[in-house]
Amino acid sequence: xxxxxxxxFHSFQGGGVDYLxxxxxxxxxxLDPVSKDLISLLDDRELTRQEIIRELTGRGYPQSExxxxxxxxxxxxxxxxxxxxxPPSPEIPDGSFPLQTVVMxxxxxxxxSCAYCYEYGEDRIASSDAKTRFMSEQTARQTVDFLLGSSAxxxxxxxxxxxxxxxxxxxxxxxxxxxxxxxAVEAGKYIDFSMTTNATMLxxxxxxxxxxxxxxxxxxxxxxxxxxxxxRVFAGGKGSYEVIAPKIKELIKTHRSRPIGARVTLTAQxxxxxxxxxxxxxxxxxxxxxxxxxxxxxxxxxxxxxxGLDHILSQFTELADEYLESALKNQHxxxxxxxxTLQELHHGVSKAYPCGAGLGLxxxxxxxxxxxxxxxxxxxxGKIGSLDTGVDAAARAEHLKRGHVNNKYDCQSCWxxxxxxxxxxxxxxxxxxxxxxxxxxxxxxxxGWTEVCLGIYGxxxxxxxxxxxRFDQRKSL
Amino acid sequence: xxxxxxxxxxxxxxxxxxxxxxxxxHGLSQQQPPQPRPHYPLGCSxxxxxxxxxxxxxxxxxxCSPVERDLxxxxxxxxxxxxxxxxxxxxxxxxxxCASATKDWRNLDLVFP
Numbered sequence: 001x002x003x004x005x006x007x008x009f010h011s012f013q014g015g016g017v018d019y020l021x022x023x024x025x026x027x028x029x030x031l032d033p034v035s036k037d038l039i040s041l042l043d044d045r046e047l048t049r050q051e052i053i054r055e056l057t058g059r060g061y062p063q064s065e066x067x068x069x070x071x072x073x074x075x076x077x078x079x080x081x082x083x084x085x086x087p088p089s090p091e092i093p094d095g096s097f098p099l100q101t102v103v104m105x106x107x108x109x110x111x112x113s114c115a116y117c118y119e120y121g122e123d124r125i126a127s128s129d130a131k132t133r134f135m136s137e138q139t140a141r142q143t144v145d146f147l148l149g150s151s152a153x154x155x156x157x158x159x160x161x162x163x164x165x166x167x168x169x170x171x172x173x174x175x176x177x178x179x180x181x182x183x184a185v186e187a188g189k190y191i192d193f194s195m196t197t198n199a200t201m202l203x204x205x206x207x208x209x210x211x212x213x214x215x216x217x218x219x220x221x222x223x224x225x226x227x228x229x230x231x232r233v234f235a236g237g238k239g240s241y242e243v244i245a246p247k248i249k250e251l252i253k254t255h256r257s258r259p260i261g262a263r264v265t266l267t268a269q270x271x272x273x274x275x276x277x278x279x280x281x282x283x284x285x286x287x288x289x290x291x292x293x294x295x296x297x298x299x300x301x302x303x304x305x306x307x308g309l310d311h312i313l314s315q316f317t318e319l320a321d322e323y324l325e326s327a328l329k330n331q332h333x334x335x336x337x338x339x340x341t342l343q344e345l346h347h348g349v350s351k352a353y354p355c356g357a358g359l360g361l362x363x364x365x366x367x368x369x370x371x372x373x374x375x376x377x378x379x380x381x382g383k384i385g386s387l388d389t390g391v392d393a394a395a396r397a398e399h400l401k402r403g404h405v406n407n408k409y410d411c412q413s414c415w416x417x418x419x420x421x422x423x424x425x426x427x428x429x430x431x432x433x434x435x436x437x438x439x440x441x442x443x444x445x446x447x448g449w450t451e452v453c454l455g456i457y458g459x460x461x462x463x464x465x466x467x468x469x470r471f472d473q474r475k476s477l
Numbered sequence: 478x479x480x481x482x483x484x485x486x487x488x489x490x491x492x493x494x495x496x497x498x499x500x501x502x503h504g505l506s507q508q509q510p511p512q513p514r515p516h517y518p519l520g521c522s523x524x525x526x527x528x529x530x531x532x533x534x535x536x537x538x539x540x541c542s543p544v545e546r547d548l549x550x551x552x553x554x555x556x557x558x559x560x561x562x563x564x565x566x567x568x569x570x571x572x573x574x575c576a577s578a579t580k581d582w583r584n585l586d587l588v589f590p
Contacts, residue, residue, distance in 0.1 A: 019484065020481075022488075022491075025487055025491060026487050027483070027485065027488035027491045028483075028485040029483060029488050030481070030484050031480070032480045032482075035481055065480075068479055068480060069479075069480040072479070072481050073480075073481065075491075075498070075499075076478075076492075076495065078481075346485050347485065347486045347487065348485045348486050348487020348488065348490075349487075350487070461484050461485075472486075
């Protein structure tokens with residue numbers, strides 16, 4: 001006789017409503033009392049249809065309601081019967097992958113010496129010795145042609161300037177934007193520009209240029225003076241805060257065409273998330289602040305251990321509660337780790353790959369080598385081609401095969417895999433020497449953070465659902 | 478669905494998929510709001526098609542069967558593979574006295590191959 005059992009999902013609550021986050025579809029459904037009771041009935045056992053009906057009619061539910069609820073849960077794969085659902089076999093996408101974003105490392109040089117830097121620090125994978133240090137205008141033009149020529153039917157493409165310190169090669173940034181604009185018009189496409197900088201070299205001329213050209217700017221900064229200067233120092237050890245603070249204020253005051261974001265690297269020594277957030281938004285004026293734990297091997301003094309991650313998660317949770325309060329009042333809150341996750345939860349993103357690296361996004365080195373992303377340029381590990389020869393189809397196929405979530409054994413029992421998919425390739429390479437290895441050192445962190453964001457999503461969906469409309473449009477599409 | 482409420486976009490897609498799996502034939506006016514997918518109404522309620530009317534008992538049992546009898550729609554649009562009055566070889570003039578089916582349908586005679 002057919003029996004029914006629990007399917008794969010994560011249940012959560014928000015605003016007094018019970019929800020299911022289904023795995024692997026990433027669909028979120030709200031439960032009514034009968035479906036909630038039915039689900040909990042199957043928590044730790046298998047029952048036949050008759051047994052389910054008997055149990056629930058005993059609790060006062062009409063039989064028709066029970067069978068309807070059962071069929072709906074079955075249809076949504078929240079419960080399973082018989083052999084269950086056949087797990088999808090890894091499907092490696094074939095055909096072409098139109099490019100959406102190229103991250104252009106205009107230089108691999110930097111005027112800061114942050115000890116934790118993945119490009120120059122102790123855990124670097126790039127070997128920029130004897131390689132081109134500054135991208136030439138010719139290589140930059142070639143990069144633009146490569147992006148436009150490889151973007152097939154996409155109407156909008158993105159060019160991100162990156163470093164090293166991007167502004168060490170501002171001359172090429174400027175020339176590239178002018179060239180890209182005219183080429184985009186010829187190609188009938190829209191090209192969007194953004195850049196990341198440490199802000200040390202900002203001046204009025206550059207700020208005006210960025211504003212006039214609608215360039216999105218992200219500034220790497222680790223909070224107020226004390227925490228920023230812990231690692232973000234010049235070669236002689238002098239902190240960068242005093243230099244960058246006035247420049248950032250001028251940037252934010254002048255450049256109003258796009259929201260200016262801050263990007264904070266958390267380390268064992270820099271963990272005061274709320275204080276950093278307050279400083280960067282209220283005192284500096286940033287519109288958005290995003291935080292990421294440092295990428296490093298576990299032996300470094302600044303590596304964040306498990307306890308440190310727990311501490312950060314509790315701080316994230318407190319700041320996320322503030323985000324929720326603002327959202328319920330229809331007010332903006334700049335904690336972008338929350339808004340980014342809510343965006344993915346709202347769409348029900350279920351990833352076969354953790355990110356678009358090597359697919360819709362690639363990084364280009366100053367030499368013209370193409371890497372999986374900006375973090376892999378100038379390293380043999382993630383090289384997948386060069387501007388002269390294009391993307392190496394075999395290298396990309398190997399990346400797609402190994403990186404697919406269904407080929408990551410450890411991820412198969414995790415409910416957070418639709419949103420994580422094993423995590424950052426670069427992080428995995430630094431930790432395990434294998435870009436396709438799941439990032440097992442932050443599984444608890446990902447599940448904890450996803451749980452927090454699901455709760456917020458549920459609460460907003462119950463109490464102020466109109467707020468979620470702002471996430472309808474996918475970012476970067 | 479009655480018991481599960483789709484909250485995010487993916488759940489809405491799952492919901493639509495399940496609804497389409499279990500959807501049945503229904504009157505055009507009966508489903509509100511109308512189903513979003515294309516809906517092709519077919520049958521004699523929208524076009525006049527001699528041969529598909531109900532019989533004297535109100536059923537279809539007494540009507541001609543397509544394989545043995547003559548259906549106007551089959552002759553005109555040729556969707557039946559081997560209609561009895563075929564207009565290629567044997568009955569090229571079967572509808573010559575039927576300029577308008579709604580008015581002249583009585584002129585369509587039975588054929589006896």
